[in-house]
Amino acid sequence: MKILVAEDDLTSRRILSSVLGKIGHETVETSDGLSALAVLESPDCPRLAVLDWMMPGMDGPEVIRRVREKGNDRPPYIIMLTTRGSKEDIIAGLGAGANDYLAKPFDTGELQARVEVGRRMVELQDALVESREALAYQAAHDSLTGLLNRRAILDRLAAWTMEARDGHVAVGLLDIDHFKRVNDTLGHQAGDEVLRRIASVMKEFCGADGAGRMGGEEFLALRRPGGNGDPFNFFDSLRERIAKTSIKTETGTVSVTASIGVALAAAGTAEDRILTAADDALYRAKNLGRNRVERAF
16 A cells, blocks of 8 residues: 655654564655645645644644645545644544544554554545445446436536527437347347447447437437537437447347437526427427437427
């Protein structure tokens, strides 16, 4: 683990680094508070720090307060190191945001033990953050295709529409043509592979934040305002790419086509109005022979 050692006394700093290095840790050394703060605010900051209380430029408690104000999801575990050992000093150090307290002169065994506690706490914090991120991902994504799910893509539509001050969000409601035939002739596993492959093409065209699965074989594709070219041509290119894609499954290779209904959403346009317009255009594309893109009136 990378550990910051912030100590203005050179001898103490070298001893700390030597002890930590012997138990397998990489150390980053600083001799003043401002440098320590810069290290802890860097993108790849150490997850554990040993900070002296008294340092030039900025003292340890102030460094800790500044770090805690950032509200990082993966905050560093900080051990305060000082000769000040009164109850009031300990309370002040912990109140500033320190996780632990080690008095000078320190015992190397105690330092190692406290660092080990810090390492375990960092690992627990990382596991908690990763679990929370995984749950958030699962709540917003379709488990089969990896695209945004219905709720998440509609939330994205609402957000993009709200931001569309000088243009329109292009909304494409896409349905795979004759998808039931794929399931009936090649099986549901093949059908799932088709859905995954179409999702991959959509993600390539629209980005991970502009493509979602509405349910079954129906998808929603979004294009932000300001994109190059006519939105209709954009969705027609998506349709062509889908039609030219050969999809290998365990029961055979299949190609499918898609029909797309396109509507333009200005800032403040109601979600149900946008979806109704796109759905009407999709219905017209189906009735006119499928494998085509139709605009909303």
